[in-house]
Amino acid sequence: MIDVKFIRENPDAVRASQKGRGEDASIVDQVIASDELRRVAIEKFEKLRAEQNVLSKSVGAAKGDEKIALLENAKKLATAVKEADSKRTEAEEHTKALVMQLSNILDPGAPIGAEADFKVLEHVGTPRKFDFEPKDHVELGKLLGAIDTERGAKVAGSRSYYLTGSGALLEFALVNYAISMAVKAGFVPVIPPVLVNPAAMEGTGFLGQAAENVYRIEKDDVYLVGTSEVPLAAMHMDEILPGDKLPMRYAGYSSCFRREAGTYGKDTRGIIRVHQFDKVEMFSFCHPDQAKEEHARILQWEKEFLNAMEIPYRVIDVASGDLGSSANRKFDCEAWIPTQDAYREVTSTSNCTEFQARRLNIRYKDAEGTKAVATLNGTLVAIPRMIVAILENHQNADGTVNIPKALQPFLGKERFELV
C-alpha cells in the first residue's frame, strides 16, 4: 500500500510508475478525488462527535426539565453523528480500496518493459562443455534413485514427485548448508506455520492478482502459503519494532504450495515447476533508508550460495511489467540448465520498501518517530530447482553426479552413485 499522503503530494511519480508497469494510471486521480471527500467526511464527523461529547457530559449533570430539553437535542445530534460516521467509514473504505489497487512505486533503476525486457546484470561461471550428451534431471533422477515423478503423479497428481534416497539426502544437505550459512550471516532461523489466516495472506499481497495460485482450505478459512515470505512478514504484523534492532533478519525453512494455475503445458516434465516444494527464504525488516543496500546484500548471499554449488548462472534485473505488485525492484538469479540450453530462475529477491509493511501495519520507532519499515525477501535455496541445477551441471557420462565441495561434509561423500 502506498502512503496516501505521498500520492497526494507526488501524483505524477505514482502515475509514471503505474504506466511503467503497464498498469492503470487513472487510479491516481480517483484516489486523490476520493481522499479529498474522505478528509471532508472525517472533519465533519469529528466536529459533530466533539459536540456530542460535550453535550453528553452536560446531560449527566443536568436535572429535571433542563435534562429533558438537553436529551431532546442530544437525540437529534446522535442521529447526525451516526450518519456522519457511516459516511466517513464509507469514504475511508472507498479510498483504501482504490489505494490498494496501486502497485508499489518502481525503483527508477528498474528496467521498463514486459517480461522479456529484463536486463542481464552479470554472468558468473561458464556453462560447461560436455564431451557426451548430457541427460536431463528426470533421467538422472531415475538413474540415481533420487526423483520419482511417476509415483508422484500416481499418488498426488501432476506436478508431484517423490525425492528418494540421494534426492532426499540432497535436500537435507542443501537445507543444512543454507541454514548454517544464514545463521553465520546473522539470520534468525525460523520454521514458520505454512497454514495461515486471511489477514496474513492479504497483508502480504497474495490475495490480489496472485490469488488463483493459492491453495485455500475453505472449511477452516486458512491458506497454504506459497512461500515462507508470508508467515515471516506477518510475524510482526501490527507491531512496532525497536529502531535500533533493525535490520531484523529471518531465514525461514518451509514447504511451499502453489496451484500453478494457468501454467498448463509449461515445464510439465520433471520438477522445475511443482505444486509443493521446500525452500529456505531470507526475510529482512529494515530501515527504509537502508533498503537498497539490504537488497544488494541479500542478492550477494544468493550469489554466494550458487557459487558454493559451483553452478554457472546469470543475474537479471527484472523488468517493470514482470514485478510483483509489492516489489519496487527484483533481481533473479538464473542457473544454467544444460539440457534446456537456457538459464532458468532459481532464486529471486524483491525490495518491497514500505509497501508490504504498510498493509501489515509493521512500523519501527526511533528518535524521529514511528514509521513503516521496509521489507525485503530473497530465496536462499528452492530445493527442486537447485536439485535440477546440481544434477544436470555436475553429471558424469555414466549418469553419476559429483557433489559440490560445500555439500560434501553434509553428505559424507563426493559423488552420487547409480542405484
Next chain:
RNA sequence: GGAGGGCUCGCAUAGCGGCCGAGUGCACCGGUCUUGAAAACCGGCAAACGAAAGUUUCGUGGGUUCAAAUCCCACGCCCUCCGCCA
C-alpha cells in the same frame, strides 16, 4: 468434539453506564542524594491522525443508550478439565 474461565497502556492488576483514555505495582527514562552503585525520594512514561483544537483505540465486529472498558449478540484468541490423537 464436550464443559468451564479469561482477554484493560512493556508485564501484573483495579475499574460503580457519565467524575475513565483509564487507578495501582513492577519495569523503563530523567533528576536529587552518593566517590560510584544500590536503596530512598521527586518527576515522566500507551498508540494513531492532526499545525492546533480535537478525534479514534480497553481482543474483533455489530447492537442498546443522549452517553459503553462497563449492558446485549456474534466471532477470534488464550487458559483449565474431559474425550480423541502424532
